[in-house]
Amino acid sequence: MYQAKKEPGPPGSLSQGGGEIRGQVPQLEGYRSVSTRGEVSMYKEDHDHEAHASIQDEREFTYYAKRTEAIQSLLIEKGMITADEVRRAVEDMDSRTPALGARVVARAWVDPTFKARLLSDAKAAVAELGIDTSPLSVLVAVENTEKVHHMVVCTLCSCYPRSILGLPPDWYKSLNYRARAVVDPRGVLREFGLELDPEVEVRVLDSTADMRYLVIPARPPGTEGLSEEELAKLVTRDSMIGVAKARTPDKG
Amino acid sequence: MPKFKPGDRVRIRVGSPPGHFRTPTYIQGKIGTIWTLYGAFRNPESLAYGGDGLPAQFLYCVCFDQTQVWEKYAGSSQDKLLIDIYEHWLEPV
Numbered sequence: 049m050y051q052a053k054k055e056p057g058p059p060g061s062l063s064q065g066g067g068e069i070r071g072q073v074p075q076l077e078g079y080r081s082v083s084t085r086g087e088v089s090m091y092k093e094d095h096d097h098e099a100h101a102s103i104q105d106e107r108e109f110t111y112y113a114k115r116t117e118a119i120q121s122l123l124i125e126k127g128m129i130t131a132d133e134v135r136r137a138v139e140d141m142d143s144r145t146p147a148l149g150a151r152v153v154a155r156a157w158v159d160p161t162f163k164a165r166l167l168s169d170a171k172a173a174v175a176e177l178g179i180d181t182s183p184l185s186v187l188v189a190v191e192n193t194e195k196v197h198h199m200v201v202c203t204l205c206s207c208y209p210r211s212i213l214g215l216p217p218d219w220y221k222s223l224n225y226r227a228r229a230v231v232d233p234r235g236v237l238r239e240f241g242l243e244l245d246p247e248v249e250v251r252v253l254d255s256t257a258d259m260r261y262l263v264i265p266a267r268p269p270g271t272e273g274l275s276e277e278e279l280a281k282l283v284t285r286d287s288m289i290g291v292a293k294a295r296t297p298d299k300g
Numbered sequence: 301m302p303k304f305k306p307g308d309r310v311r312i313r314v315g316s317p318p319g320h321f322r323t324p325t326y327i328q329g330k331i332g333t334i335w336t337l338y339g340a341f342r343n344p345e346s347l348a349y350g351g352d353g354l355p356a357q358f359l360y361c362v363c364f365d366q367t368q369v370w371e372k373y374a375g376s377s378q379d380k381l382l383i384d385i386y387e388h389w390l391e392p393v
Contacts, residue, residue, distance in 0.1 A: 186338065203324050230326070233366075234375045250366075250379040256322045257359055257384035258341045 141210065148179050149212040149262060150283035153294075154276045156189075157267045167191060170262060174212060184211045185258040190251075192266050192290065197244055198251045199237065199290030200261045201229035209260035213285060220289065230254060240291045253290075263290040271297060302358040302387065308334045309393040310362060312385060320348035323389045327364065327381075331393055335363040335382055343386065358387040 109117070123129045152174055156163035166173040170187035181187070187209060190198040202208065203226045208216040219225050228236050233252045234244060244250060253261050265287035271279060274297065286292040304310060314328040315321075322344050337360055342353025366379040373379070 203326070204322055230381060231370055232374055233379070246376045248376075250375055252366075252379075252381050254324065254381065254383040256324060257344070257386065259338060259359075259361070259384050 141215065144211060145214040146212075146283075146285035146288060147280070148214075149209070149285075149288045150280040151177055152179070152212060152262070153264050153283040153288065154280035156264055157271075157279055158276050163191075163264070166264070179212060181211055184209065184260060186260065187212075187262060188259050189262045189264055190253065191264045192293075194248070194266065196249045196251060197237075197290065198253060198261075198263050199229065199233055200253045200255060200263060201226055202255045203227070203230055204256055207255040207260060209262055211260075212262065213288060217285070237291060240286070242292055263288050265290075265292075265294040268294050268296040302337055302360075304334045304337070304358075304360060304387070304390060304392070306334050306336060310334060310360075310390040311393050312362070313389045313391055317345065319345060321345050323385055324383065327369065327383055327385075330364055330369055332362040332364040332383075334360050336361040338384070341386070343388075360385055360387065360390065362390070 120129075120134060124131055124134075152166065155177060156166050162173060162176070165176075166189045170189040171181050171184055173189075174184075174187060175181045192198055201220075206216050206221040206226075208220060210216070225236065230252050233250050237244060237250075255261055265283065267279070268282060271282065274282075278297075282295040282297065284292060284295060287294045309331060310333070311331050312323060312328050316325070337358065339359065340356035341359045343351075343355070343357045344353070347353040361382050362385050364381040364383070365377070366373045366375055366381055367377050369381055
């Protein structure tokens, strides 16, 4: 019945559990790819298509992959969900990227009344921009300033505002980040290349419950003449998690 | 009615009930201050096992001074840790 070989993901996560079908994804030239066994290979720009072996699905199913597959198959078999619903859920999740959050932040930078609404009821404010917020439980926006710096972690798992930032980066889910962000936030930020003055108050948000947090990074200096679209390009994923500042127009 | 309001000092209960709970062990026993009341939410300890999550629990954001949480905290004394905790894990100080 359900034949597709799927990438394993954490249990209960349709968006990750039903990932792409490896081995059928065309490799782009010059594309840095992580093979199914985890080693990283670099395809040369001028590589000969005859030179490498055909791409195969080599991954052995892990325990959780098998479990996800089994539960999904059972639910489909019992008519509780359809394969198309699973596919659509994955497709919807994959369509969400940090560009959505960046639009929200850029609007907050140019419109103080929107920023006020974002800080008081983030989900409603995000919906104003036509972004579908239905998967979100509660969204809370916090603002980084010269005096206060917020960063977000989920020490228990990997809670993340996926509806507006897409899937979390691997490091966000790592035990290393989750354990150390609460104990030594300044050290972690330093490793990300962000050295904060001792006078800046660091607030670590451990999202243990129904809240999902969006950090509004400080608007960089020298951006007064930029349009909202240009500003949005300065707002990176990491700046909305709070491990970096927004980009500056000159330095990138 | 919520038991606590912003500014109240609370201690996080210590416990490892069987099954799923969402109060990190590193914060158990520590004293913090109510930062925000978020409202009432279904209890994840019941939801995790197919329960209805009722009665709903008040959920608070609790603020801790980092230097009070970690003995050898390396940052500044004004640094904070903000954690979302359900009311049944809080006791008044």
